[in-house]
Amino acid sequence: MASEGAGYLGGGGGPNGLSSWIFSTDHKRIGILYLVSILSFFVVGVSLGFLMRLELISHGPTIMEASTYNSVFTLHGVVMLFLFIIPATPSIFGNFFLPIMIGANDVSFPKLNLLSWWFYMAGAALALATLALGPADTGWTFYAPYSLRTGTYVSLAVFAVFVLGLSSILTGINFVTTVHRLRAPGMGFWRMPLFVWAVYATAWIQIVATPILGVNLLLVIAERVFGIGVFDPAKGGDPILYQHLFWIYSHPAVYIMILPGMGIISEIIPVFARKVIFGYRAIAYSSLGIAGVGSLVWGHHMFVSGSSYTAGVIFSFFTFLVAIPSAIKVFNWVGTLYKGSIWLGTPFFFALAFIFLFSIGGLTGLILGALSVNVHLHDTYFVVSHFHYIKFGGAGFAFFAGLHYWLPKMTGRMYNARVANWSCLILFIGFNTLFFPMLLLGIEGMPRRYFDYLPQYSTLQIVSIVGSWVLVAGLIIMFANLLRGAFRGARTTENPWGGATLEWKIPSPPGRENFEKIPEVTKGPYDFRGLR
Amino acid sequence: MGRAVTVLGHNTDSAFLVIAGVCVMLFLAIIGLTAYFVFRYRRSNGEIPEDIHGNALLETVWTVLPIFIVLYMFYYGWLGYDARRKAPEGALTVRAFAQMWAWSFEYENGVTSDRLVAPVGRPVKVALNSRDLIHSLYVPAFRMKQDAVPGLERTVWFTAEKTGEYDLFCTEYCGTGHSQMLSKAVVMEEAEFAAWLSGAPEAKAALATPSAGPSGAELFKSKGCVACHTTDGRPLVGPTLKGIFGKKVRVSTNGKEREVTIDEDYIRRSELEPASDVVVGFPPVMPPQKGVLKEEEIEALIEYIKSLK
Numbered sequence: 001m002a003s004e005g006a007g008y009l010g011g012g013g014g015p016n017g018l019s020s021w022i023f024s025t026d027h028k029r030i031g032i033l034y035l036v037s038i039l040s041f042f043v044v045g046v047s048l049g050f051l052m053r054l055e056l057i058s059h060g061p062t063i064m065e066a067s068t069y070n071s072v073f074t075l076h077g078v079v080m081l082f083l084f085i086i087p088a089t090p091s092i093f094g095n096f097f098l099p100i101m102i103g104a105n106d107v108s109f110p111k112l113n114l115l116s117w118w119f120y121m122a123g124a125a126l127a128l129a130t131l132a133l134g135p136a137d138t139g140w141t142f143y144a145p146y147s148l149r150t151g152t153y154v155s156l157a158v159f160a161v162f163v164l165g166l167s168s169i170l171t172g173i174n175f176v177t178t179v180h181r182l183r184a185p186g187m188g189f190w191r192m193p194l195f196v197w198a199v200y201a202t203a204w205i206q207i208v209a210t211p212i213l214g215v216n217l218l219l220v221i222a223e224r225v226f227g228i229g230v231f232d233p234a235k236g237g238d239p240i241l242y243q244h245l246f247w248i249y250s251h252p253a254v255y256i257m258i259l260p261g262m263g264i265i266s267e268i269i270p271v272f273a274r275k276v277i278f279g280y281r282a283i284a285y286s287s288l289g290i291a292g293v294g295s296l297v298w299g300h301h302m303f304v305s306g307s308s309y310t311a312g313v314i315f316s317f318f319t320f321l322v323a324i325p326s327a328i329k330v331f332n333w334v335g336t337l338y339k340g341s342i343w344l345g346t347p348f349f350f351a352l353a354f355i356f357l358f359s360i361g362g363l364t365g366l367i368l369g370a371l372s373v374n375v376h377l378h379d380t381y382f383v384v385s386h387f388h389y390i391k392f393g394g395a396g397f398a399f400f401a402g403l404h405y406w407l408p409k410m411t412g413r414m415y416n417a418r419v420a421n422w423s424c425l426i427l428f429i430g431f432n433t434l435f436f437p438m439l440l441l442g443i444e445g446m447p448r449r450y451f452d453y454l455p456q457y458s459t460l461q462i463v464s465i466v467g468s469w470v471l472v473a474g475l476i477i478m479f480a481n482l483l484r485g486a487f488r489g490a491r492t493t494e495n496p497w498g499g500a501t502l503e504w505k506i507p508s509p510p511g512r513e514n515f516e517k518i519p520e521v522t523k524g525p526y527d528f529r530g531l532r
Numbered sequence: 533m534g535r536a537v538t539v540l541g542h543n544t545d546s547a548f549l550v551i552a553g554v555c556v557m558l559f560l561a562i563i564g565l566t567a568y569f570v571f572r573y574r575r576s577n578g579e580i581p582e583d584i585h586g587n588a589l590l591e592t593v594w595t596v597l598p599i600f601i602v603l604y605m606f607y608y609g610w611l612g613y614d615a616r617r618k619a620p621e622g623a624l625t626v627r628a629f630a631q632m633w634a635w636s637f638e639y640e641n642g643v644t645s646d647r648l649v650a651p652v653g654r655p656v657k658v659a660l661n662s663r664d665l666i667h668s669l670y671v672p673a674f675r676m677k678q679d680a681v682p683g684l685e686r687t688v689w690f691t692a693e694k695t696g697e698y699d700l701f702c703t704e705y706c707g708t709g710h711s712q713m714l715s716k717a718v719v720m721e722e723a724e725f726a727a728w729l730s731g732a733p734e735a736k737a738a739l740a741t742p743s744a745g746p747s748g749a750e751l752f753k754s755k756g757c758v759a760c761h762t763t764d765g766r767p768l769v770g771p772t773l774k775g776i777f778g779k780k781v782r783v784s785t786n787g788k789e790r791e792v793t794i795d796e797d798y799i800r801r802s803e804l805e806p807a808s809d810v811v812v813g814f815p816p817v818m819p820p821q822k823g824v825l826k827e828e829e830i831e832a833l834i835e836y837i838k839s840l841k
């Protein structure tokens with residue numbers, strides 16, 4: 001990436017050794033550190049998922065034993081959730097672009113920002129150490145009492161997640177403070193880009209919800225090491241309490257994953273429609289609405305766990321309500337397209353794929369939220385499919401859209417657009433071939449986390465496995481094209497998409513200081529007059 | 533989806549069809565409109581963009597209308613749930629016990645079975661317990677699912693409308709043998725059920741009636757041993773049991789390695805307190821069967837293992 005005059009990327013006589021990166025307090029360099037490390041772990045997560053699917057191609061052990069399979073799906077979940085999708089968009093694009101988009105030269109606490117990355121790497125190292133020692137086989141949910149009894153390295157895996165949680169909290173604190181304290185003159189809250197709004201709402205969830213997970217995880221460790229008996233029914237503990245404490249964090253965590261992605265989509269759609277976003281305030285408020293109501297729905301993971309009838313009814317009610325702010329966003333995105341002048345660029349294709357896949361994810365969530373239907377579908381492949389449509393089809397595709405939208409700004413070079421469009425199509429086909437059959441498998445009653453299955457599920461399983469191959473092919477093409485673009489692509493201009501937010505007013509790649517002089521903001525983020 | 537064969541299952545299915553139907557319509561509307569706009573207002577069409585900041589009426593409509601739609605869905609889902617709350621008076625009660633990785637169902641007269649056997653057309657109440665971890669009882673054709681939580685008895689009920697054999701799964705992940713924790717729900721005519729329950733010899737021989745004395749081979753399957761042990765020489769999570777009787781193995785006892793000869797006492801100890809002697813090279817993960825296996829079952833299993841040459 002580096003060459004002479006490559007701005008913050010170094011070169012041209014500036015410091016550019018390893019230590020100038022891993023000890024840098026520049027939010028842009030930290031963003032790149034996250035980019036490289038998070039994508040590396042994504043490759044690990046994809047490989048594990050690919051092997052899991054492949055194992056199911058025939059009955060009985062094909063490439064691994066049941067106990068290995070159980071560890072593989074546990075690690076796939078831990079890596080994908082805690083090392084990839086939770087930090088991906090906030091830590092990479094939030095770090096890189098949030099300060100620039102509000103006209104600041106850095107985040108409020110640059111050293112804390114670097115510490116967050118180090119915590120992230122420490123947590124990742126611990127999580128991957130279990131891979132060598134004896135990976136946990138509890139599922140990423142670490143449900144008690146199984147997680148208290150199994151002989152694998154659960155405490156270490158749980159501690160890894162605890163450390164990753166610390167990283168997440170620190171990042172959240174940094175972003176909230178930055179948004180409140182460092183906005184440029186004229187950058188009122190109602191002039192902030194919607195990506196900033198989304199990351200801001202996310203940061204609040206990170207601060208409020210993550211400590212509960214931390215407490216819960218420490219209790220699991222205390223229970224395993226000292227046998228304190230909070231969760232273990234054999235010692236008078238309550239395993240349902242574990243599930244409550246776990247989902248009080250982990251359901252809002254779903255919104256930590258999806259909200260920043262929605263922010264990316266809210267940036268891309270107006271830029272490619274060449275017009276102001278429809279219902280700016282509605283989209284901004286809906287981010288806060290999701291953050292608020294989203295913390296009251298955790299019980300919908302527990303309708304059949306033995307919690308009370310009344311609790312089930314209340315949690316189902318809130319689950320349906322949380323659909324409203326998400327729906328508002330989708331309607332406003334579609335409304336933005338009306339009477340636009342739509343440019344079919346690569347980031348826009350990914351945004352369209354996002355709308356398609358996220359809609360399926362959201363609507364299948366309504367089916368799962370209905371009490372009597374949930375009884376049938378809970379813990380089946382339907383749930384697996386639903387959350388992959390949300391987390392991968394939604395948050396993942398939004399992240400890919402962000403990569404194609406912002407990487408030219410981060411590296412100063414453009415990828416091959418034709419190859420990128422093809423990779424988007426292949427990913428889209430692969431994704432649906434992989435996950436749509438799972439909806440049908442779930443309706444037919446196939447339980448999740450099964451190492452083996454009854455013969456009536458074979459056909460759909462095979463279709464889904466073939467889909468995983470197409471998806472992996474699409475990922476390889478996409479990343480190869482992006483990597484080539486980052487290092488060898490043609491030089492790009494300051495504003496290749498004609499965006500109106502502040503990051504498009506500074507060079508590509510940005511200089512060491514974002515702004516030589518802090519800008520004075522005089523118009524909204526989607527005002528394209530003079531840019532068309 | 534295959535048709536539900538219980539009354540409550542029909543509630544679930546109609547709620548599913550209504551909600552899924554509305555969802556498909558919403559999906560088609562969103563995607564159809566998006567596709568139309570992308571096509572109609574494409575740049576190459578020479579469109580001039582028009583800045584529209586929003587529309588208060590439209591925002592209100594697409595906020596309030598979906599609220600009514602989702603509340604309707606919520607209500608529909610609730611109806612079917614409410615009916616599950618309490619079993620009808622006079623329902624037949626079966627106590628179910630989940631353990632790693634097998635099911636057992638106990639009837640009021642003391643008969644136990646590894647299958648959930650029920651008469652057609654009569655409400656059956658299942659009181660669900662677990663002997664170790666959280667498991668979950670799931671019969672897809674009944675649209676019935678409930679977690680079995682240790683120390684917390686929960687009941688579910690169903691009235692089956694059609695005779696037949698239906699798959700029964702564990703749907704709460706419970707370790708190595710989770711996907712082997714399968715059984716059947718068997719629905720019989722009332723007379724046939726009565727005969728089966730009384731252990732009468734005219735009851736179908738294919739259905740294991742433990743009162744008649746199960747064979748070791750059946751127990752080996754029904755108690756979930758097959759999840760970790762083979763009888764053909766391949767090691768799985770645990771050692772194979774083929775030809776082990778009389779052999780010498782190295783085991784770890786309280787952290788110290790020693791050599792033992794596999795005899796009846798050793799097999800008995802390994803079933804009841806598997807952690808006391810763990811064969812070197814295998815993880816100490818076997819769930820203890822103390823209080824789970826009956827004396828005659830232990831003996832049947834020992835005879836079966838002795839017979840595996």
